[in-house]
Amino acid sequence: DQQVKQNSPSLSVQEGRISILNCDYTNSMFDYFLWYKKYPAEGPTFLISISSIKDKNEDGRFTVFLNKSAKHLSLHIVPSQPGDSAVYFCAASAVNRDDKIIFGKGTRLHILP
Amino acid sequence: GAVVSQHPSRVICKSGTSVKIECRSLDFQATTMFWYRQFPKKSLMLMATSNEGSKATYEQGVEKDKFLINHASLTLSTLTVTSAHPEDSSFYICSARETGTSPLHFGNGTRLTVT
Numbered sequence: 001d002q003q004v005k006q007n008s009p010s011l012s013v014q015e016g017r018i019s020i021l022n023c024d025y026t027n028s029m030f031d032y033f034l035w036y037k038k039y040p041a042e043g044p045t046f047l048i049s050i051s052s053i054k055d056k057n058e059d060g061r062f063t064v065f066l067n068k069s070a071k072h073l074s075l076h077i078v079p080s081q082p083g084d085s086a087v088y089f090c091a092a093s094a095v096n097r098d099d100k101i102i103f104g105k106g107t108r109l110h111i112l113p
Numbered sequence: 114g115a116v117v118s119q120h121p122s123r124v125i126c127k128s129g130t131s132v133k134i135e136c137r138s139l140d141f142q143a144t145t146m147f148w149y150r151q152f153p154k155k156s157l158m159l160m161a162t163s164n165e166g167s168k169a170t171y172e173q174g175v176e177k178d179k180f181l182i183n184h185a186s187l188t189l190s191t192l193t194v195t196s197a198h199p200e201d202s203s204f205y206i207c208s209a210r211e212t213g214t215s216p217l218h219f220g221n222g223t224r225l226t227v228t
Contacts, residue, residue: 004156034216043119043206043219044157089157101147101217105156 003027004092006104014112019077021107023090026071030092034101035064035075038087047088048075077109085111116140117209119220126197126227134192134223136207142187143209147217148180151204160205163190197227 005024013019021035031052036044050057050064050073057064063076077084090104116139126132136146144165149157161182162170169182179201181193190209194201204224208217 036219041122041204041222041224043117043208043221046216046218049216100159100162102159103149103157 002104003030004090004102004104006088006090006107008107009105010108010110012110012112013080015082016079019075019080019084019109019111021075021077021088021090021109023073023075023104024071025073025092027092027094027102028071029094030102032093033064033066033073034091034093035062036089036091036103037084038089038106044089080109080111082111082113085109117207117218117220119207119223121223122221123224124226126225128198128227129196131193131195132197132225134194134205134207134225136190136192136209136220138188138209138218141209141211143190143211144187146184146190146207146209148182148190148192149206149208151206151222157206160192194225197225199227201225202227 003026034049035047037047038044048059048062048064050066055066066073087106087108089106091101093101118137120135146163148160150160151157159172160175163182163184165184165187171177184190204222206222208219210217
């Protein structure tokens with residue numbers, strides 16, 4: 001049972017435009033959500049997170065939106081840059097229950113020149 | 114920012130041998146570290162949670178006698194793949210965090226190839 005779903009395995013966006021990566025979750029106990037970026041043969045790098053008490057968190061070009069009623073979150077990158085080409089993992093955890101962080105399968109973002 | 118160092122980055126071993134992978138938190142103390150395995154085109158799969166000074170907690174389906182985890186100090190956890198087989202070939206990644214609500218910081222992973 002996949003608790004964190006990233007239904008788009010890949011996404012291509014023109015440089016300078018907005019990239020929107022989507023993520024859905026099924027476990028209503030999740031209260032902390034994160035996005036990680038991963039280059040080939042490297043470990044994931046933390047990008048941005050959001051607690052369930054918020055619906056938006058912004059950090060530079062990266063903004064995460066959380067819609068709890070829809071169990072959906074999204075990562076917006078604007079403007080998209082060539083260095084943003086990577087695999088992006090959505091992750092979720094239930095902080096007050098255990099330490100586990102559950103990852104989605106990832107979305108490969110390709111920024112087109 | 115917090116740094117997690119993982120060593121080695123690549124290892125090739127023969128079937129039947131054992132391989133040890135180290136994970137160190139360089140600038141913070143981590144009472145809990147996590148070990149993940151990534152299959153091609155698949156998500157990061159949590160293998161086990163490593164707790165300093167106590168036994169690791171393994172996820173369902175992960176053989177604890179095959180994947181030995183030791184968390185000897187607040188900055189070091191090791192994963193030993195015992196009697197490795199070709200199907201153990203994978204990308205293994207460790208992670209750690211300072212507190213229960215801080216993000217995980219990942220090592221750069223270890224590419225294990227068993228011939």
